[in-house]
Amino acid sequence: VKTDRTEFFSDAVFAIAITLLILEIRVPDHGPLAPALLRLWPSYVAYAISFLVVGAIWLNHHLMFTKFAKVDGSLMIFNLMMLMAVAFLPFPTAVLAEALHRGEDQNIAAALYGGTLTVGGIFVNLTWHHAVRSGLLVGGLTDDDIRRISRHYLVGPIVYALAALLGFFIPVFALIAYAFLNLFYLWPLRRHGAPPASESDAERDAPEGP
């Protein structure tokens, strides 16, 4: 089965979720504008982190699908569950902004945010492992390649879960961890120059993400 429509549907969900983030930033409707805009800084921080999180997941989703020769029903379901977590993200993003704004309950907001990403990361891993076990990969990947890619994906949910836990005690730690993970998952793209865009030129060294 070709991967086209699943990739298209996933791309559309990523693009919509990333663009809906802005709707959670409310326009100040009373009082002087300048201080009101400045008081919204938590919303800007939350917007930027979530935009990059979704962008990084999109880029790495893109990379993962270049390793798939075909998809099957289970893979589509795991992919759908991952998308459910991504499409949910505008909510914890807004909760996080609200908590930072109010200066209370940041730990709970950071944990909710990290928990959502952890669930998404788990389904990314389930998608990948299902593809490995069910022979859905393109040819030319050695066992070493697969082990290395598997390790790379595993970093996501583990660090997200740890950040969510520790963030429960020191909220700012979680935010730094989420920003760091973004760099981790975007960096390889820089280092390797270019992600593979088609099966034929799939770059066997490209790490993959969250």
Next chain:
Amino acid sequence: VKTDRTEFFSDAVFAIAITLLILEIRVPDHGPLAPALLRLWPSYVAYAISFLVVGAIWLNHHLMFTKFAKVDGSLMIFNLMMLMAVAFLPFPTAVLAEALHRGEDQNIAAALYGGTLTVGGIFVNLTWHHAVRSGLLVGGLTDDDIRRISRHYLVGPIVYALAALLGFFIPVFALIAYAFLNLFYLWPLRRHGAPPASESDAERDAPEGP
């Protein structure tokens, strides 16, 4: 006529409707965060059910279109009416969450939800039957195949309508029925391994859905 643009437009509507669901969950804006987030459980349940409902309809829509060699104007109109029901779903989803949250009128909310899905399911069936009657199917489908697929599609609106009716008396029954139907329509994908993605490898045994 090729099916490409109709599929693209439908996919986009599915992707947008599934992603807009999150906008109906309002961020708690006063009081302690933890209990406020917990009180939102009906919204999470409604979000998850609707996400899977739309996901299942998308997957089965995808399967159905692999059986179409071409589309005609009537089919595009039936398809448009089906999309109208899908795009309407965020509203009954939010009504259901509100009713569960308030603990009253769940029966009416469950009936509205089921009614919307019933209407969608009826147009799925009209789309399919129009394609059968008008010779729009790909070659290689026996009368037995068509009868089996027709039966499979018919399950959707009938069970949705029954659930809406019974849910009017026992609301929780309706929710269980909607969850069960999701499993019913997602399960074949697992069992058969992979849905056919192109006419050439259309898998003649793949049941199709709601």
Next chain:
Amino acid sequence: VKTDRTEFFSDAVFAIAITLLILEIRVPDHGPLAPALLRLWPSYVAYAISFLVVGAIWLNHHLMFTKFAKVDGSLMIFNLMMLMAVAFLPFPTAVLAEALHRGEDQNIAAALYGGTLTVGGIFVNLTWHHAVRSGLLVGGLTDDDIRRISRHYLVGPIVYALAALLGFFIPVFALIAYAFLNLFYLWPLRRHGAPPASESDAERDAPEGP
């Protein structure tokens, strides 16, 4: 220049505008649910009319582009102005629903709605006439074909403008006119069986729309 990306961008705007319509229907948040849902009937009517309006414009946009061999910069700008009117439609739709709900100012709401469609229809005509004058059409269209299609497109803005004007005095007349125009622009699809989806099988008799 190929028409692909302009069609894709337009399709996406149509799909998003049609799906955003639901966001204008607010969930009732107090009082018994059943009468509250019934009181929302103007929102359902406005949703259905606008969904079919956008659906009809999409279908006919699709048909028009099958007549284009290529696009140029001016055509893209006219097309962009048409999309601006389509993307604006959720606002007059919500205004119309609110006016019907309150039972006052329906004439102004109906005129705003019709005015938006009139502007959209004018840009549809400008797009078409620019393509005719600038030699962007596919081969095989006779002068008679072009005259007939031009007439067909002209119906849209003229009837919309008349409906907006008359609707200023008898609001319900405008609503009936918008519903009638939907049938007018969707009907050919039924009559002709199938719209042409590619230049090669462009059906020379297919009327085109608003």
Next chain:
Amino acid sequence: VKTDRTEFFSDAVFAIAITLLILEIRVPDHGPLAPALLRLWPSYVAYAISFLVVGAIWLNHHLMFTKFAKVDGSLMIFNLMMLMAVAFLPFPTAVLAEALHRGEDQNIAAALYGGTLTVGGIFVNLTWHHAVRSGLLVGGLTDDDIRRISRHYLVGPIVYALAALLGFFIPVFALIAYAFLNLFYLWPLRRHGAPPASESDAERDAPEGP
């Protein structure tokens, strides 16, 4: 690496951002409708300017990508940062409409609006210069072409930044500048007749935008 999926993802973000603009216009919910609709003129102005701004960026993004033979990871990241500014635009648009409506703080709103476009324009330039430096361009572009295109792109962030600064003192100046830039970036499309849509017919004289 092929440019397809990056273009698709970008197109989807443009299409969603441009369509979400309408959600920032609130339906008047009390008082006579006609004056209430007239009082919303700042929202209509802001909607139209932003729609054309995003449309012009989309058209020019489209043109830029026709000059790219492939993309690499850094380019995808610069492109993602540009999209972050575009997807942010509904917020300064709504702030601008609110400030015009209240008749105060227009200077701050105009500066926020221009600042967002300046950031977007900077990333457009970074994307282009990265492509030039890293040999991602299609063949056939002379050094003169590249210098001319680079100059053309540079106009955007410089004029946006100047408009934001001057708009801090004379708000209306900023609005006129944004409208003028739209014409500047849409005009070449008219003058040159048609933007190139594929590498093979890339029109070497087509200026490119913001």
